[in-house]
Amino acid sequence: MEEENHEVIVNEEGPLVETEEIKKEDEKPVVISERETELLDKLLRLRAEFSNFQKRTEKEKKETIINANISLISDLLSVLDNFELSLKHNDDKGVLLIRDELYKILEDQGLELISTSEKFNPEFHEAIAREDGESDGEILEEFQKGYMLNGKLIRASKVKISVKTK
Numbered sequence: 001m002e003e004e005n006h007e008v009i010v011n012e013e014g015p016l017v018e019t020e021e022i023k024k025e026d027e028k029p030v031v032i033s034e035r036e037t038e039l040l041d042k043l044l045r046l047r048a049e050f051s052n053f054q055k056r057t058e059k060e061k062k063e064t065i066i067n068a069n070i071s072l073i074s075d076l077l078s079v080l081d082n083f084e085l086s087l088k089h090n091d092d093k094g095v096l097l098i099r100d101e102l103y104k105i106l107e108d109q110g111l112e113l114i115s116t117s118e119k120f121n122p123e124f125h126e127a128i129a130r131e132d133g134e135s136d137g138e139i140l141e142e143f144q145k146g147y148m149l150n151g152k153l154i155r156a157s158k159v160k161i162s163v164k165t166k
Helices: 034-067 070-089 093-108
Strands: 111-113 125-133 140-145 148-149 154-156 155-165
Touching: 070 093, 070 148, 070 154, 093 111, 125 140
Parallel strands: 125 155
Antiparallel strands: 111 148, 140 155, 148 154
């Protein structure tokens, strides 16, 4: 038995024809039954579902790889804090080089320092002290640096803010 290749025209809603004949030049007409139409529709839906599954799985895989080290990086932040504390009390060039190298490695993994040069933002800053001042929400002092990893907050900056006095 000879197998013939026939093309069925399909759009997003399914086949364009039901129990009709499809003709190409110099070819025999093809009759598509309702059962074949139903099976073709199921096949197209299954193919779309599988494609969506592949995309979703790939996205989840990338997110897992990106955030795989979040626990380790969070633990290393205390080491980075200790380097900062050490540098406040002395100007040891070796400590500075090690701190910079550690920060560069963490930065390459997606670590970002949260800025405290702008106004207080409760999404990124934790106010642990406040002081009377002329404006509301101005960051006066940073007690502990805050960091984000690949756009996700892993530690908020601990800051002192000003509160407007009446």
